[in-house]
Amino acid sequence: MSVWRATRAGILACALGAVLVGCGSGGDDGTKTVSASEVCNGRLSSSGAAAVEFLTGTKEFSPSGNDPSGVTLPKAAASLSDEYEEDGKSNPIPKPACAVTTPKGGSAELSAGFRTTTAETADGPVADTLKKYEVGRSALVGIARAYLYFDCVSPELHGSTREKPAVVLGELTNNAEGQGRYKPEGGPEKVREANLTVLHSLSLDMAKELGCAENGGL
Numbered sequence: 327m328s329v330w331r332a333t334r335a336g337i338l339a340c341a342l343g344a345v346l347v348g349c350g351s352g353g354d355d356g357t358k359t360v361s362a363s364e365v366c367n368g369r370l371s372s373s374g375a376a377a378v379e380f381l382t383g384t385k386e387f388s389p390s391g392n393d394p395s396g397v398t399l400p401k402a403a404a405s406l407s408d409e410y411e412e413d414g415k416s417n418p419i420p421k422p423a424c425a426v427t428t429p430k431g432g433s434a435e436l437s438a439g440f441r442t443t444t445a446e447t448a449d450g451p452v453a454d455t456l457k458k459y460e461v462g463r464s465a466l467v468g469i470a471r472a473y474l475y476f477d478c479v480s481p482e483l484h485g486s487t488r489e490k491p492a493v494v495l496g497e498l499t500n501n502a503e504g505q506g507r508y509k510p511e512g513g514p515e516k517v518r519e520a521n522l523t524v525l526h527s528l529s530l531d532m533a534k535e536l537g538c539a540e541n542g543g544l
Contacts, residue, residue, distance in 0.1 A: 359386040366424035374527030377520040388427040403535040407482040448475040470504030472521040478538035496529040
C-alpha cells in the first residue's frame with residue numbers, strides 16, 4: 327500500500343504540470359468546458375483528477391457527464407443498496423457512476439461503474455493481461471480495463487457483516503487507451519497506475535457513500 331501511495335503522489339506531481347483549476351472555461355470554439363477536478367460531479371481526489379488528465383491528454387472536458395439527471399456516483403450507490411442480495415449473488419451489470427467525456431464528442435474517454443459480486447470471484451485467478459495490486463481486497467489492472475474489489479459492511483447493504491461482508495467491485499474502462507485515441511508517455515505501467523488512481527479515488531468515494539466500515543479498507 328505505501329509503495330502504491332507513493333506512486334499516486336508521483337502521478338499527481340508529473341501528470342499535471344500545472345495547478346488544477348475548479349472553474350469552468352471555454353474551448354477554442356466557445357464550447358463550455360470543465361476541468362478534470364469537476365468531472366464525475368467533482369467526486370475525484372486531486373490525484374484522481376491529475377490521472378484523468380494524464381490518461382486523456384487534455385485539460386478540457388465536457389460538462390455533460392455532470393448532469394444531475396444522468397450518471398452519478400450517489401445514484402449508483404443507491405442502486406447497489408436497493409438491489410443488494412444477502413446471499414451474495416454476483417450482479418453482472420455495473421451501476422454507472424462516472425463518464426469522462428470531451429467536447430470532441432463520441433463515447434466516454436473513461437467510464438466507471440460498480441456492482442456487487444462474490445468473494446469467490448474476487449479471490450479467483452488473475453488474467454495474464456492484468457496486474458494485481460494490494461489495494462482494497464484486491465485490484466486487477468490493465469491498460470484498457472481495471473477492477474477494484476473491496477469489502478463493505480454497512481446498513482446500506484442489508485445483511486453484510488464482518489464475518490460475511492458484501493463485496494463491491496469497481497470497474498474502469500479506458501477507451502482513450504483501449505481504442506487508440508491517446509497514448510500517454512511512460513508506457514503501460516504508467517497507464518496502469520493512472521487507471522488504478524482514478525478507480526481507487528472513485529471506489530473510496532463509493533465506500534464512503536455506502537457507509538462501509540473503515541471505508542472498505544481503502
